[in-house]
Amino acid sequence: MRGVVLGTALALVTSGLAAAADFPAAPYYTAREPLNAYSWAGPYLGATLGYEWGAVSNSPTRPSGVAGGVQAGYNWQSGAFVYGGEADIQLSGADDTLSPFEFANPWFGTVRGRAGVSLNNVLVYGTAGLAYGELRADTFNLTESHVDVGWAAGLGVEVGLTPHWSAKAEWLYLDLSGRNFSLTGTTNGLAADLLRMGVNYRF
Secondary structure (H helix, E strand, O other), X not given: OHHHHHHHHHHHHHHHHHHHHHOOOOOOOOOOOOOOOOOOOEEEEEEEEEEEEEEEOOOOOOOEEEEEEEEEEEEEEEOOEEEEEEEEEEEEEEEEEEOOEEEXXXXXXXXXXXXXXXXXXXXXXXXXXXXXXXXXXXEOOEXXXXXXXXXXEEEEEEEEOOOOEXXXXXXXXXXXXXXXXXXXXXXXXXXXEEEEEEEEEEO
């Protein structure tokens, strides 16, 4: 009797395993990451370094040189759309001399809106707003300078390296309206391009 019971049990187990082998394996699912898992929202602070080159109106001088400074801003994010505002202040070594005049742009700053599209940790954006800065003229040991106001616009791309740190590359066009210079006897303003790299830390 014991042999019959054991034989029956063994037959049931064997047939059960064979039947289970006939069923297809359950599919293996993995959760997809959100389309915009990287967050650009919130305040940030950063620094930039680049090169400025331009031209002075009513003068053949073309100031150019290294420029760098700091920036701060705030982003809002709705899905893939990122928008916000940014302000920066830059020191510049851009100058040029055409005897007897030398023109220089020792510093400038901007206050701009910024909007773009996020592809996860890559942000492609456009920017535009207010620009201001100093234009200085020197001749025969005499110096005259004016702070001019104008506008700025540009394009950029920013890449998130970690949840808090990002790096960016940006082109910016500056147009500072002209002011009358007594030293030159004419109106002089500055139009300049700026290519710069930067890093941001988001809080």
